Amino acid sequence: MLDNKTEQYSFDVIVIGAGPGGYVAAIRAAQLGMKTAIIEANHLGGICLNWGCIPTKALLKSAEMFQKMSHAQDYGLSVKDIAFDLDKIVQRSRDVSAKLSGGISHLMKKNNVSVFNGYGKLIGMNAQSKLQQVSVSNNDKVEAQLSAKHIILATGARAKSFPGLEDDGERVWSYKEALVPKKMPKSLLVIGSGAIGIEFANFYQTFGCDVTVVEAMDQIMPFEDKEIADIAQGAMKKRGMKFKLATKVVELERLKDQVTATIEKNGKTEQLTIEQVITAVGVIPNIENIGLSTAEVSLDQQGFIAVDDFCQTSAQGIYAIGDVAGAPCLAHKASHEAIICIEKIAEQKTVHALDKSMIPACTYGFxxxxxxxxxxxxxxxxxxxxxxxxxxxxxxxxxxxxxxxxxxxxxxxxxxxxxxxxxxxxxxxxxxxxxxxxxxxxxxxxxxxxxxxxxxxxxxxxxxxxxxxxxxxxxxxx
Structure with missing residues (x-):
């Protein structure tokens, strides 16, 4: 509900979400002379920079260094009393993210992008101006109303969960808790062997954790070439990691200091007792409470926002990029869609539709x-x-x-x-x-x-x- 104190602003482009899609869209729009605003409820840089791509790579770099030190003798070097400080490893990862988030803030100022802190929501087209409108709220209070000819949704996605396997922040972690462990668990079950699952499995295994990976498909990293995936699995098995393929986790019994997981393969079940569980079974789009129905924005069959080759949704003047617009859910795909979307809006002659077969994929394990x-x-x-x-x-x-x-x-x-x-x-x-x-x-x-x-x-x-x-x-x- 608007009141007399609600600030009202007009822009050429409004971006909702400041992840690797959103902030890139805002910068490119500003470069092309558009008056631009970006709305972000949590962190500039989004999940990728703050709780995903970047901090996991910082953790994995510490793991890589630890591995190298453990094999120093292979290089003619002598290192004694190799040890790790988990708190410092985690803090380094958080510091890296904080530094980059600050860099995004600098880029917003440099490009004269107006930043609004809060939750953006589509509230429909103004009948007179024919401009799309967005509200910005905090704690359920609308603090600003923005209008623009072009609205870009870049709200991203979050971890998927299945009934009974939900993360609880204690015995069962999502990626967010897995990034900031207070202690190294003795044993760990990773559910899912995509990039996120494999990367966390490698980090924890390197520092002495007994890791088991459960994957519902018949190979790890199911979207990769089987020969390559098999080589990667063999190398990880050689280091002591365990894999259970074509297997599903059907139940998690959570106790104070451990979890008992019931897993099933070919109709037969067995139980594993572990100290910690990480769920990494994919993502679902952040489409709730952003006004999609009000703006008549359609979804595809998978529940993501449906878009055309240039990120246009079913609603006039509204676009969607990145994870919220469907697979592959990768930061570099989001950033490239951002450029395509803005340059199409600006009627650039050289803009080309995204060919998803040209998108590389990377998994940063060992x-x-x-x-x-x-x-x-x-x-x-x-x-x-x-x-x-x-x-x-x-x-x-x-x-x-x-x-x-x-x-x-x-x-x-x-x-x-x-x-x-x-x-x-x-x-x-x-x-x-x-x-x-x-x-x-x-x-x-x-x-x-x-x-x-x-x-x-x-x-x-x-x-x-x-x-x-x-x-x-x-x-x-x-």
């Missing part, structure tokens, strides 16, 4: 996994006659020098046209390599151009070149 495009199975299922090429880390000079020889680079080509259909990697630093194949796919590079590209020596990237050569029986070092 080893890392990175991919783009079709898996070998999907390529064959779609009727392609394929050529595959592979090159192992153990045959690469840089990998041997670094002491990281577990891994593989795999490429998939259309045998008829030479098109690069997919690229899949597992091993050290592959998340930094995948952009090479991403650029290749974006530029519609063929096998001939990749084979004639000069890769520097000694680098891990040489494996990318050799994998392409291998697809055409021209590999040199295997």
């Amino acid at each position: 080893p890392q996994v990175a991919s783009i495009g079709l898996t070998e199975k999907k390529a064959k299922d779609q009727g392609f006659k394929v050529r595959t090429g592979k090159f192992p880390f153990q045959a690469n000079g840089k990998a041997i020098a670094q002491g990281d020889t577990d891994g593989l680079v795999k490429v998939i080509f259309d045998d008829v046209t030479g098109e690069l259909l997919g690229a899949h990697m597992v091993g050290n630093d592959v998340t930094e390599l995948i952009q090479g194949f991403t650029i290749a796919k974006t530029m519609e590079t063929t096998e001939d151009e990749l084979m004639h590209t000069v890769f520097p020596h000694p680098t891990l990237s040489e494996m990318m070149h050799e994998s392409v050569l291998d697809a055409f029986q021209r590999a040199i070092h295997i």
